[in-house]
Amino acid sequence: MISLIRKYGSVLRISLQQSIYYRASFLMDRARTITIVFAFYAFWSTLFQGRSQLAGYSISQMFTYVLGMNILRSLIFSDKTWEILREINTGRISYYLIRPISYIGYCSARDLADKIIHLFSAFLEVWIAVSLFNIPLYLPKSPVTLLAFLLSAVLAMILYFLMSYAVSALAFWTAESGGPRFCFELFLEFAAGAFFPLDVLPASLKSIFEFLPFASLLYFPLNIFLERASPAALLSGFLNQILWIAILSFVTRSLWKRGLKAYCSEGG
């Protein structure tokens, strides 16, 4: 156990150092995220002029959604899975396969480093934004809400990890997986509520996204935090997350098993 912690701890430490080393790239990444958050903050501010409620959200709930989205995106969507495509297609993954290390474990440690850095920055940005613009925030009244939120965020992280790895496995069969991956990411961000709360959408479209695993990634945890989910919605939301984690665990595991058999180390 100690050797495992030391092994993957080293990957985590090196990945953290790498992220900090490429400062310009990192700062640019954060500037991009801030731009998107700012656009939506400005947009919702305009829409809320002369209104106290919109799509069932109070002004503080909407701003908390927009800023909370920035934090949750950093926690859930920050990863290095694009690297996996490159590593498979260039044959670089062979270096890891022949070493006494689990590739998935290695990637998880690498992803964790990315999440730590981005999460820390996201908190800092939100704090600056709230202080500068005096943004009203909605804070949960009950500590149980916070616990439920944390649990749903952890489940969302596992769910995204599985989805992301399943899509990355496509690279075992084709060198053309970059395009499908791009399409998947864009669809996922919209359907997860990463740009706006799904309640804005027509009910039919919202129900489809809630049935699929996407809404469980951001929309569901944020709704828990905003205390908008009824006990029944909470139960069905958690069941949905667990069900999709079970399905995707099976799918991802099978895809990687088959993928590794199909892998022929091109370029490696």
Add this chain to the structure above:
Amino acid sequence: MKKYTLVWWKLAEMSFLMQCANRWSSLGWLGGKIVRFVFFFIFLTAIFRHVPNVAGYSLTQVTFFYLTFNIVDILAQLFFRGIYMIGRDIREGDMDFYLIQPVHPLFRISSNLIDFLDFLTLIPVLVLTGMVLPKILGALNFPELTLRLILYGLLCANGVTIAFSIHVLIASLTVRTQQMESTVWLYRDVASLGRFPSDVYSELFRAILTFVFPIAVMVSFPSKALLGILSWDKVALAFFLSSILLALSLGSWKSALKHYCSVSS
């Protein structure tokens, strides 16, 4: 001019063949672009289920702003996509190769990747614009209609010029530093603020989006001109700003080339 057309056509043909060869990947990229376009469109229409107007604009008008943003943005990507690759070109030595070719290096770099997928996404955008235009223009008399359409076209071209200038500034920065090519993605995100009418933003940010990062001039001014709500002094300002920016970007490119030290050779 003939030489440049010929080179552009040849490069376009090569890009097209490359995209056809990687058809699954191309389909994915195309799918992503369509998903982004359709979802924002759905979002805009869905918003109007909850509010009667956005910053005083109706659904048709907001849609028109969004479509104009797409026209300018897609045209810029179609013609200047190659600049996105300049960092790689420098690192891999291709930049040296472009500099010795008998065409302007900026033209060669910009045309390096002509994205036909952007051309395909432009078609539905133009069709939708054609459908929205009659609703926007209403029953205008012929001279007024012609004037607004000409002004719209000119301001869109002006927007593409601004986009070109910003791309050149980023290319210059990359040549100087060899690591700032990700700035282009920041530009893309800042440009995405133009999806909504600039009036959505506070006065201070509107000023920033006009004078510092002239995204409002690039994508909002053409729509405002067509709606007949852009004053003549703002029209003059749009052309003045783009001229200044173009001169500045070409100057910075020349200066950056003097500092180029062929890293990979």
